[in-house]
Amino acid sequence: MENENIKVLIDGEEKEYPYGTAFSIIAEEYQSHYEYEIVLVTVDNRLRELHKKLKEPCTISFVTIKDTVGNMTYRRSATLLLLKAVYEVAGKNKISNVKIHYSVSKGYYFTIDGNVTVDEIFIEKVKSKMREIAVLKLPVIKRSIHTEDAIRLFNKYGMTDKERLFKYRRPSKVNIYSLDHFEDYFYGFMVQNIGVIKYFELYLYKDGFVLQLPTSKEPSVVPPFEPQEKLFEVQKESTKWGDMLEIGTVGALNDQIVSSTASELILVQEALQEKKIVEIAQNIANNPKIKFVMIAGPSSSGKTTFSHRLSIQLRAIGLKPHPIPVDDYFINREEVKRDEFGKYDFEALEAIDVELFNRDMTALLKGEKIELPVYNFKTGKREYRGNYKQLGKDDVLVIEGIHCLNDQLSYALPRENKYKIYISALTQLNIDEHNRIPSTDGRLIRRMVRDARTRGINAKQTIDMWYSVRRGEEKNIFPYQEEADVMFNSALIYELAVLKMYAEPLLFGIDKNEPEYLEAKRLLKFLDYFLAIGSDEIPKNSILREFVGGSCFHV
Numbered sequence: 001m002e003n004e005n006i007k008v009l010i011d012g013e014e015k016e017y018p019y020g021t022a023f024s025i026i027a028e029e030y031q032s033h034y035e036y037e038i039v040l041v042t043v044d045n046r047l048r049e050l051h052k053k054l055k056e057p058c059t060i061s062f063v064t065i066k067d068t069v070g071n072m073t074y075r076r077s078a079t080l081l082l083l084k085a086v087y088e089v090a091g092k093n094k095i096s097n098v099k100i101h102y103s104v105s106k107g108y109y110f111t112i113d114g115n116v117t118v119d120e121i122f123i124e125k126v127k128s129k130m131r132e133i134a135v136l137k138l139p140v141i142k143r144s145i146h147t148e149d150a151i152r153l154f155n156k157y158g159m160t161d162k163e164r165l166f167k168y169r170r171p172s173k174v175n176i177y178s179l180d181h182f183e184d185y186f187y188g189f190m191v192q193n194i195g196v197i198k199y200f201e202l203y204l205y206k207d208g209f210v211l212q213l214p215t216s217k218e219p220s221v222v223p224p225f226e227p228q229e230k231l232f233e234v235q236k237e238s239t240k241w242g243d244m245l246e247i248g249t250v251g252a253l254n255d256q257i258v259s260s261t262a263s264e265l266i267l268v269q270e271a272l273q274e275k276k277i278v279e280i281a282q283n284i285a286n287n288p289k290i291k292f293v294m295i296a297g298p299s300s301s302g303k304t305t306f307s308h309r310l311s312i313q314l315r316a317i318g319l320k321p322h323p324i325p326v327d328d329y330f331i332n333r334e335e336v337k338r339d340e341f342g343k344y345d346f347e348a349l350e351a352i353d354v355e356l357f358n359r360d361m362t363a364l365l366k367g368e369k370i371e372l373p374v375y376n377f378k379t380g381k382r383e384y385r386g387n388y389k390q391l392g393k394d395d396v397l398v399i400e401g402i403h404c405l406n407d408q409l410s411y412a413l414p415r416e417n418k419y420k421i422y423i424s425a426l427t428q429l430n431i432d433e434h435n436r437i438p439s440t441d442g443r444l445i446r447r448m449v450r451d452a453r454t455r456g457i458n459a460k461q462t463i464d465m466w467y468s469v470r471r472g473e474e475k476n477i478f479p480y481q482e483e484a485d486v487m488f489n490s491a492l493i494y495e496l497a498v499l500k501m502y503a504e505p506l507l508f509g510i511d512k513n514e515p516e517y518l519e520a521k522r523l524l525k526f527l528d529y530f531l532a533i534g535s536d537e538i539p540k541n542s543i544l545r546e547f548v549g550g551s552c553f554h555v
Contacts, residue, residue, distance in 0.1 A: 009059040017054055024050035024192055027062060036064040036219050039073045039191050047518050050192040051142065064219070065196070069518065071216035077140065077191040078200050079108065079434060082211050084182040085129035090116045096158065099433045102235045102426070104210050106223045107201075108436065109232075111208035123209055127202045133180070137195030141178045150174035153183070161432040164251030168531060187435045187526065201225070206232070230422075234487040238428035241272050247493055249430050250529045257497060257531045269493050270539055274309070280421065280486055281313035284396065290419045291365060292397050293321070294404035296480070297423035298473040300446040302490040302543035306423050307400050308553040309541060320394045326401025326409070328373050329357045333380025339468075347472035349403050353382075358412035364391050365417060402472075405480035422484035425491040431529060440470065441526065442491060449502040450547040459506035463516040490543050497533040502548055 005016040010030065017026060027038040027050055040063035041048050047069065063070045079100065086098055095114040102109055112118055145153070147169045153176070154162040162185055166174060176183055177190050191197070201212040201222045212225050242248045245268060247256060256265050284290050293310070297303050311321040329352050330336070339345040356373075363370050369390035373382045391397070403409040405420050427442045444466055451457035481487070504527055510520040535548050545551035 006054050007057045008054065011061070019055065021054045022050070023048060023052050023054065023060070026054070026060065030062060034062065034064050036066045036070075037196050038062045038064050039070045039077075039196060040189055042518070045513060045515075045517060047189065047521075049142065049189050065214070066216055066219045068216050069522075071214070071219060073189050073191060074197065074219070075108075075213050076186050076188050077194065078197045078211060078213055080140065080177060080179055080182075080184060080186065080190065081130050081133060081194055081197050082110070082126070082200075082202075083184060083434065084133060084179050085126045086112065087182060089122065089125045089129050090114070097433055100430065100436050101208075101239065102428075102436065103439070104205065104232060105212060105225050105227055106215055107203075107210045107212035107225075109205065109208055109210050118204070118207075118209060120204055123202045123204050130197075130200065130202075134195055134197050137193050138180050140190050140192060140194055142190070143176050143178070144173045145176055147172055147174050150176065150185070154185070157183070159184075159433065161249045161251055161430075162434075164255065165249065165432050165529065167251065168254045168529070170528065184434060185432070187431050187529075188522070228482050230482050230484060230487055231426075234489050235426050235428070238426060238489045238491070241269075242428045242493055245269070245493060247429070249432050251432065253429065253494065253497060254531045257533060262494065262497075262533050263537050265494055266533075266537055266539075270542055273490075273492070273543070276488060277306070277309050278313050280488065281310060281317055283486065284314065284419055285317040285319055287419070289416045290396060291391060291417045292361065292399055292410065292413060293419050293421065294410065295398065295400045295421045295423060296402055296404035296406075296477060296484075297490075298443065298477050299469050300443040300450065300547070301423045301425050302446075302546050303400050303423055304555045305541070305543045305546045305551065305553055306488060306490060307398050308555075309543075310421075311398055314396065314398075318394060319396055320392070321396050321398045322389060324372065324397050324399045326352060326357070326399060326403065328375045328382070329353050330375045330382065332382065341468070343468075347402060347476055349406065349408060349476070352401075352403065352409065354409060354411075358410065361397070361410065362412050364389060364397065365413065367391060402476050405483045406476070407483070419486075420484045421486055421488060422481045423488045423490055424481075426489045427491050427496075428489070429493055429496070437496075437526075439491070441523070442496065445496065445499050445503050445523065445527075446547045448506055449499055452502075452506050453547075453549055458509065459503075459520065460510050460514055460516045463510075463519050492542070492544055494533060495544050496527070497530045498535050498538065498544060498548065500527045500530050501532050501534075503527060 004019060006019055008015050008017060023041045031038055042061045044058045065071055065074045083098055094116055097113040099111050100108050147166055151163050151166050177186055179194055199214045199220055199222050203210045203225045212222055214221055247253050256262055295303055295307055314321045331353050336344045336351045360370050369388055371384050372387045372389050374385050376383050425439060425443050427437045427439045430436050448459050448462045451462045507520040507524050510517050538544055540552040546555045
């Protein structure tokens with residue numbers, strides 16, 4: 001075999017290459033066929049880095065920075081380039097830690113601990129160094145070492161979060177990436193050549209800086225830096241909660257699980273969330289003009305449980321909350337427009353009878369008695385079942401729907417009578433100091449578990465529809481999140497350790513020949529970092545119960 005040519009199917013074309021040909025050579029041959037840089041390759045539906053070599057007949061397809069997985073590869077590699085530049089500019093002896101925190105605008109927010117002044121001059125020096133290194137087109141070298149050796153290596157580098165992470169690593173090997181002798185660990189594949197990282201920008205922000213990067217939508221354009229102050233502050237608050245609990249990374253969480261303090265951790269985290277809900281309820285009670293509490297957030301944020309818990313706190317204060325789902329104002333199904341895939345687009349504002357909603361809410365505000373509709377999802381029609389409502393002095397309506405932050409939904413209602421709440425599961429936990437956990441991963445795992453439990457939808461179907469869900473969020477929810485009066489982070493610092501036991505069997509059920517297998521494999525690798533926590537000690541009113549079951553609410 002080693003002396004023979006190997007047959008390869010590429011884009012429907014059969015070709016032959018010598019045994020041991022690097023996929024980077026094949027990619028270079030095909031690069032002119034693609035508008036954007038090729039960064040990875042799939043070999044028989046298995047993701048591979050370009051330095052890997054051809055050893056048997058296979059079907060190949062290329063992954064560019066336009067693809068979602070390619071864009072994430074670009075972002076990880078840009079982080080490596082940034083870290084290399086930061087250490088060169090500042091000097092290793094002056095830095096105790098460089099931390100990636102959370103997403104800001106379309107980039108990542110970083111802080112530096114040590115004897116370093118992070119100002120405009122420093123940022124310009126780092127940016128210049130990044131461009132200088134990128135122009136050299138240096139290779140990103142990957143080597144595999146024993147886990148024990150990796151622990152010693154990161155102890156030597158002072159990367160204590162990684163040292164702690166690998167204490168719980170079951171595989172015997174760890175992949176280490178290096179760029180011009182700077183070594184680090186990254187969760188996920190990397191580019192082969194750092195010269196690919198052409199598009200980035202750095203911005204001084206708060207106590208650190210933001211590495212702004214392209215999205216898969218426009219992979220060669222760095223989007224404008226548009227910080228979202230309210231979102232940043234709620235993420236910062238959640239990070240402080242993590243610091244208070246002494247849990248900022250997966251390794252620290254695993255330490256708590258091993259030391260049998262998970263029960264206390266669950267109670268403290270739930271208490272912190274309840275404290276925040278009490279504060280929100282008090283803000284509403286302090287303003288007698290508020291009659292409409294408008295709640296919106298992306299998929300699997302726990303909106304329903306949050307609404308119930310908020311209502312309980314409002315009752316405890318003396319108010320009388322009444323839930324109203326905006327979904328009850330859907331127009332009849334046959335009138336709903338279809339998207340480009342031919343499916344009913346229920347996420348569009350046009351799918352709601354906005355005029356009727358405003359007419360009803362205005363009548364309630366005036367003290368009139370009205371009959372509220374109920375949407376029958378089986379028949380696809382709006383019905384009236386004798387649900388009459390009239391607002392008294394202490395009554396408030398708790399309205400939940402994806403458009404609740406958009407004033408086009410409630411255009412007729414005075415702003416002073418509305419209190420807008422944005423809720424999302426903003427993961428405050430990182431894998432380690434240089435590898436963040438995207439909030440969308442947490443929400444996807446939540447939804448996967450709930451879909452399988454309550455809707456008979458398997459993990460393959462959930463992954464398949466996730467792109468459409470995310471697209472709807474980008475259009476209908478995220479642009480309005482800064483309109484909220486308050487934001488609530490529904491992510492629980494311990495939740496992925498619980499969801500792990502529910503999600504893993506679902507993900508293992510996806511066949512390796514299915515298109516969703518690559519995502520399933522990525523999520524399985526991700527969940528492997530966590531030690532498991534049983535669900536027995538989770539309170540019945542926890543937001544997590546909305547997904548794993550056993551809630552005291554009808555969710």
